[in-house]
Amino acid sequence: MKTSAHLQVIKYRKGILLLCFFPEEKAPEEIAALWKSILAELMLTNYLAGISDLPLPLSKIDLSVERSIHACESSKSHCLPLTRYSELGLSNLLYSLSKDAYSAEYLAELSTRLSGEKYAPLRATMQTLVAQHFDIDETARALYQHPNTIRYRISRLKEHLGVKSELEFQILAILLTVSQSDHSENATGAHTEESAARGTARTRH
Structure with missing residues (x-):
């Protein structure tokens, strides 16, 4: 390869893990540009890749690898050829929560409280509130509802989620909405797992 960076290539699951080592710290844009040039040199025509583009010391190489794998999973979820950790x-916070059994179980329990057709309007309201940055009037317009209906649904959501303050509700609404979105995308994804990274890459068959 033309790059002067020190590369290590490791077989990882159904793909490859590329580790790149630099003698000096590089900016994220430089790292992203390097990985793009490496992928171009590999002449891959159909792939999924994730890049850990924020440099870390060698003592934290495990974290770099995990970041790149998560970025690659995001590429898979969103059908993108390349995603950067930055x-x-x-999604980074949700990824870390999903790896913690206590946090993952807590979010799963909260999701269960709003599952089923009966709670579909509440779920739609929560998701739309997040999308509309918790603007009640904009949420009402998006759902073709009266603002007072949205306020009523918010009070119901707070009851079901077991929170009273607006801040707690907004934090949980964001976490639940994004985690449900990621779960839905992962459940419908049909890409073969292949991985590349501080770049992680997956080829698609």
């Missing part, structure tokens, strides 16, 4: 936003 682009994942709140």
